[in-house]
Amino acid sequence: MESIVLIGFMGAGKTTISKALAETLNAQVVDMDDVLVERIGQPISDYFEEHGETSFRKHETTLLKEALKEESIIATGGGVILQKENQQVLSDKLVVYLKADANILVKRIREDHVNVRPLAIKNDDGDLKRLFFSREKLYEKLAKVVIDTTEKKPVEIVSEIIQQVGS
Ligand code: S3P
Numbered sequence: 001m002e003s004i005v006l007i008g009f010m011g012a013g014k015t016t017i018s019k020a021l022a023e024t025l026n027a028q029v030v031d032m033d034d035v036l037v038e039r040i041g042q043p044i045s046d047y048f049e050e051h052g053e054t055s056f057r058k059h060e061t062t063l064l065k066e067a068l069k070e071e072s073i074i075a076t077g078g079g080v081i082l083q084k085e086n087q088q089v090l091s092d093k094l095v096v097y098l099k100a101d102a103n104i105l106v107k108r109i110r111e112d113h114v115n116v117r118p119l120a121i122k123n124d125d126g127d128l129k130r131l132f133f134s135r136e137k138l139y140e141k142l143a144k145v146v147i148d149t150t151e152k153k154p155v156e157i158v159s160e161i162i163q164q165v166g167s
Contacts, residue, residue, distance in 0.1 A: 007098070
């Protein structure tokens with residue numbers, strides 16, 4: 001099985017879908033944010049505060065390359081597409097973009113009190129939407145498959161991914 005890399009903005013459902021997809025395909029899952037939290041030894045928001053986003057992005061790139069060495073379902077962080085190096089690494093991979101409406105994404109980000117994103121602390125709803133629109137083209141460009149997740153249940157999204165990637 002070729003690795004499947006899930007990309008998309010914060011709140012797109014990458015974590016949820018990666019788990020469900022891995023279960024269905026009986027594959028290993030790597031949730032990059034979870035691994036990074038373990039590595040940096042603190043919540044991502046604290047890390048951003050203490051060490052800055054640039055330093056976080058370096059850890060993220062290192063992990064992305066490592067994760068791609070094994071066959072797995074990879075749930076990336078929403079900003080993984082920002083680094084040129086990551087864009088290159090992902091250019092020939094099976095990248096699936098989980099697309100959702102900007103208003104839904106912002107709502108999910110605000111309602112998630114367990115995973116408080118550093119970029120959601122600093123930015124208001126308008127800023128978050130602008131951030132999404134500024135990244136949207138990159139998600140589309142890197143994706144081999146685009147799945148519109150609007151009003152779909154995880155099980156439907158999983159079967160659509162499997163259908164599209166031909167696993
Ligand atoms: C980020 C998204 C987060 C996390 C970090 C930065 C981003 O991951 O990696 O807070 O820049 O979009 P999720 O997309 O899983 O929330």
